[in-house]
Amino acid sequence: MEATARELNQQSSALLDRVERGEEITVTRNGRPVARIVPIDHTTVPAFPPGPIGPIELPQIDLGPDMTNEEMQALLEGMGEDGL
Numbered sequence: 157m158e159a160t161a162r163e164l165n166q167q168s169s170a171l172l173d174r175v176e177r178g179e180e181i182t183v184t185r186n187g188r189p190v191a192r193i194v195p196i197d198h199t200t201v202p203a204f205p206p207g208p209i210g211p212i213e214l215p216q217i218d219l220g221p222d223m224t225n226e227e228m229q230a231l232l233e234g235m236g237e238d239g240l
Contacts, residue, residue, distance in 0.1 A: 161185045 157179055159171055164183050171181055175193050183191040223231070 158182045158184060158189075161190070 157174065159167075159181050161183055164171060164181075171193070175181060175195050178195055180195070181193040182189050183193065
């Protein structure tokens with residue numbers, strides 16, 4: 157099916173109902189196709205990754221010796237102040 161941008165604007169709910177039933181809609185502007193609205197196939201595109209993506213290797217970073225809370229406080233002192 158084809159719909160103009162104006163039809164999409166004025167009849168979006170009805171057009172989305174048609175897409176939900178399985179139709180594909182090509183949206184045109186000034187007679188040229190500019191977009192396609194297609195139903196989502198939930199069997200091929202999961203909403204989120206279904207499981208682990210595999211082992212993750214984190215690089216080893218030498219951050220120097222562990223710091224005490226006092227050393228961290230002294231290091232962070234004044235950070236984020238913008239002088240206001």
